[in-house]
């Protein structure tokens with residue numbers, strides 16, 4: 271058990287008090303997450319708060335996974351630690367909102383790329399001039415703006431296009447298609463509704479209103495204004511304990527953090543609000559802290575300034591210098607950058623580092639993908655840390671899920687007889703999305719069909735299966751294509767087969783067969799990166815099948831398998847993803863690849879921080895600060911463009927290998943015994959030299975750019 275410092279104890283020992291706020295502010299590596307964990311332990315063991323009365327929030331799945339994993343070790347003294355931890359509510363804010371909404375409304379669609387592109391198909395051609403919606407991203411922005419501000423929208427396009435946007439929003443509402451912001455607003459609405467009927471049977475929504483006594487928020491600097499309605503509703507009247515560091519705020523593009531913090535600061539009366547600070551830094555070497563402070567513009571040897579809310583003695587804990595400063599290097603291209611990274615990794619693992627000590631952090635996912643393919647070529651084991659598994663981002667899988675939704679929802683529509691029930695239309699959205707992927711079915715046909723359904727007051731599925739085709743306002747060849755679509759899905763929907771299939775593999779097989787017969791337009795999936803090859807699709811399909819198998823095991827008897835999977839696959843995937851990543855960490859070491867955003871709250875002994883191999887885009891200060899402060903001992907920074915940093919081309923050096931002082935320091939820092947350093951220095955150098963010859967690293971890291979003039983002449 272780590273020995274807490276007096277300032278950490280002060281946070282932990284602050285007594286439980288309903289309707290109060292405790293705000294803990296502290297820099298990176300000061301032990302905020304650790305203090306949060308011990309605070310939970312204290313609440314359960316000393317304050318007699320039951321585990322199921324404690325709710326913990328963070329913004330990213332990774333941060334939530336990290337908290338759950340560490341809670342297990344904090345409670346390990348108890349033989350029921352797993353049970354205790356499983357009772358503590360630990361969620362991302364969107365995960366929690368999703369659960370509330372699904373509990374109250376059944377299956378909902380969170381709109382993603384494929385859905386926005388489907389909606390684009392419904393825009394009248396005149397509105398599809400470049401002036402209006404050049405891309406689905408632009409449409410997404412306008413719809414979000416319209417939902418927030420309606421006719422008051424400051425966006426001219428949203429106001430101009432109002433009637434079109436209005437129709438799209440209506441379709442989204444009818445089909446329960448939501449943006450993440452809608453999800454938050456809907457969840458808040460259900461929390462308020464539940465308040466009014468006190469004796470409704472127990473539910474997740476009610477637990478949130480009545481059961482929880484303490485809400486802990488990790489990384490409060492990541493909150494943004496649209497989360498405010500839900501968070502303030504949940505926290506009001508409870509003890510709110512929040513931890514954060516404004517310098518690490520990297521979600522400002524989603525809105526101003528200060529705005530929501532003001533609301534949270536004023537949630538409870540001033541006399542019930544306390545702010546405490548932690549000043550120590552247990553993570554990074556003074557060399558790293560000094561450079562990071564320069565970036566964020568803090569005096570490096572900042573003495574804590576005490577304010578009237580904090581009498582904590584400034585007993586600073588800092589690591590001793592390690593003797594190696596962060597290295598800043600710049601490159602002409604990806605080849606030179608990756609040679610540098612591979613060479614350094616080789617030196618490090620030929621010394622005392624393990625692959626699992628190393629992380630490569632980048633601003634963008636696309637740069638990570640390029641580096642991943644380089645690591646693969648050199649046979650270096652790596653693992654991508656992602657907030658959600660790759661299969662969920664694969665457009666082909668999203669299409670498959672949409673076909674499942676069409677089948678399930680259209681089949682339900684058969685049983686809905688009320689004229690104004692919302693489930694009468696629910697399949698429309700997924701049906702439009704999937705139909706518009708058929709070769710030769712253009713925007714005009716989709717629009718004409720959708721309009722005709724509106725006039726008949728029928729869902730699209732009912733229209734194309736009940737209305738004779740000579741009434742359809744479509745040309746002959748389009749009619750044939752739509753009939754082909756209908757006949758492929760007909761049996762699955764009309765004979766209720768979709769709700770009878772209980773075997774995940776059989777279900778995938780049947781749906782794949784349908785998709786295979788649909789004559790899809792390959793251009794529809796064009797925006798997928800090259801890396802999403804067919805072998806990747808196969809492995810994504812296998813991963814989805816694994817999640818399906820897990821959901822099959824926990825499916826309640828009262829619901830069909832497909833419905834259960836579609837309602838819960840988001841939650842189930844996250845649980846499965848977390849379990850899988852834990853297993854991978856336990857196996858042979860792998861280098862971690864992550865965006866800076868996904869690495870929030872994590873730490874690694876060695877970090878390569880890269881801004882992209884040829885990027886001229888300066889890294890924003892807070893992201894740079896977050897990236898740098900993930901490192902405990904060694905930090906390499908590639909192509910960093912920032913006013914406070916000076917980079918230079920790398921010169922070839924292997925001095926880190928012979929720095930015995932550093933490697934002693936390193937092993938002590940990670941609590942590794944010297945016997946763990948089984949290789950002698952000479953042996954390490956011999957091994958490295960051999961690998962260097964194999965890999966072809968010589969005196970400098972070669973740049974293809976320099977050879978460009980030669981290529982031009984050829």
Ligand SMILES: Nc1ncnc2c1ncn2[C@@H]1O[C@H](COP(=O)(O)OP(=O)(O)OP(=O)(O)O)[C@@H](O)[C@H]1O
Nearest residue numbers: 272273274275298299300301302303304552553871
């Ligand atoms: N009192 C302590 N004694 C020893 N080590 C500690 C102590 N408190 C924290 N640590 C260690 O310091 C490191 C950083 O702690 P933690 O991750 O909780 O920091 P943080 O403030 O949440 O950082 P960030 O803001 O970057 O997410 C961890 O390795 C943790 O185990």
